[in-house]
Amino acid sequence: MAMIALFNNQPILAYPLLGSSALFASSFFLGDRVEISSLIVLYTLYALMIYLVLTGGSHGTGPIWIFIVSPVTFFVRGFKRGIIDLIIFVICVTGAFYLSSYFKFYSGYSVYFPIRIIASFIIVALLSGFYEYFRQMYSHRLIELVQKNEYLATRDPLTNLPNRRYAMEELEQFEAQQQSASIIIADVDNFKDINDQYGHSVGDEVLKHLAELFVAQLSENDMVARWGGEEFLFFLRHKNKQQATQFANDIHHALSQNRLDIGVNQLAVTVSMGISKLTADVSIDKAMHKADELLYQAKEQGKNKTCV
Structure with missing residues (x-):
């Protein structure tokens, strides 16, 4: 996308995309620090999405990309922390739409476009949240069942001694x-x-x-x-x-x-x-x-x- 923006003579869009790509790439050089690298990816994505809302992206389609945020958030942060992050993200996106209109960063949005985008995003986030909630619940049950079976496989049921x-x-x-x-x-x-x-x-x-x-x-x-x-x-x-x-x-x-x-x-x-x-x-x-x-x-x- 960054290269397409450069060819289309859109440096304001191209350079942030290149910067985001560099941050994404840097996360892979952190070795086994998975949590830190995943947070870099997630919050770089947040910053990029807010930038696309502020500037409109390519021909005003930038805000459409925010719909990838909720599944990525729940995947990286889990259910509870994901909800908190998404609430903050929605507030930031709402502010970005307002600032974009107020400072004329992009004037192609209709009056109802931000409302529809945010409402649709909330619906998608809720569906993603329900999925993550039940996924975690059944995952925990499965882990507990596996641990119980592993324990029982090594124990004598009568005396509770190792077998x-x-x-x-x-x-x-x-x-x-x-x-x-x-x-x-x-x-x-x-x-x-x-x-x-x-x-x-x-x-x-x-x-x-x-x-x-x-x-x-x-x-x-x-x-x-x-x-x-x-x-x-x-x-x-x-x-x-x-x-x-x-x-x-x-x-x-x-x-x-x-x-x-x-x-x-x-x-x-x-x-x-x-x-x-x-x-x-x-x-x-x-x-x-x-x-x-x-x-x-x-x-x-x-x-x-x-x-x-």
């Missing part, structure tokens, strides 16, 4: 750092007998009771996950076998002090555990296999024990 998938992801990330940690696999003793004697609902309460107790014993950097069935996995970052053994002993002690209330009775719940070391030389599979072997060794030695 096996999440635990494996954490272990693999840690293994890639080639650091050391301790792994404990714990299995509920006599869990089948509990289900057979008291019912599966009590069995579920046992698992939830254990989950709460385990979480209470964890330090900030450690994790417990439901590994499957009545098995739990402890991932103790940067802890050696001695520290892991002390942690397991604390678990045994906490279980002895916190029985599960089932009606008028109290149920003593115990676990057997196996501890292994995860290092740069010991893979996850080897560490898990070792912990599993030690777990069943604890079972064979009478249960309610930890083997290292």
Whole structure:
């Protein structure tokens, strides 16, 4: 448009258009500062539109271009801030029409032309606003749904602990750092007998009771996950076998002090555990296999024990 204005010998229109183009282009050199560059584009557009209203643009068609402002505004600024910007823009455009007539910048507007342009712009802005409002509302709902699904995909629904998938992801990330940690696999003793004697609902309460107790014993950097069935996995970052053994002993002690209330009775719940070391030389599979072997060794030695 700037070049056309130059060829048509309209320097007053051409130079502002060239200046606006330069500002638009400058926004692309701001790198990752997306918000700043988008604001430069938007407010340069505002200034250009007001200039076109003041001068009439090419053959009085300049004000028609203001209709692109509302969708661009809502895209850049969002719904709430977009409304504020558009109200200010309408006031500026109204003033530009008045100043254009008062100072004779352009005398080709009819009496009703500014009123019709502004009224039409407000209607288009309202429609754009409705679209942006519902777009944001459904976008937020979709984001919340995706986040909820991502959370549920990594959580055990009964105990609300991380599930096996999440635990494996954490272990693999840690293994890639080639650091050391301790792994404990714990299995509920006599869990089948509990289900057979008291019912599966009590069995579920046992698992939830254990989950709460385990979480209470964890330090900030450690994790417990439901590994499957009545098995739990402890991932103790940067802890050696001695520290892991002390942690397991604390678990045994906490279980002895916190029985599960089932009606008028109290149920003593115990676990057997196996501890292994995860290092740069010991893979996850080897560490898990070792912990599993030690777990069943604890079972064979009478249960309610930890083997290292």
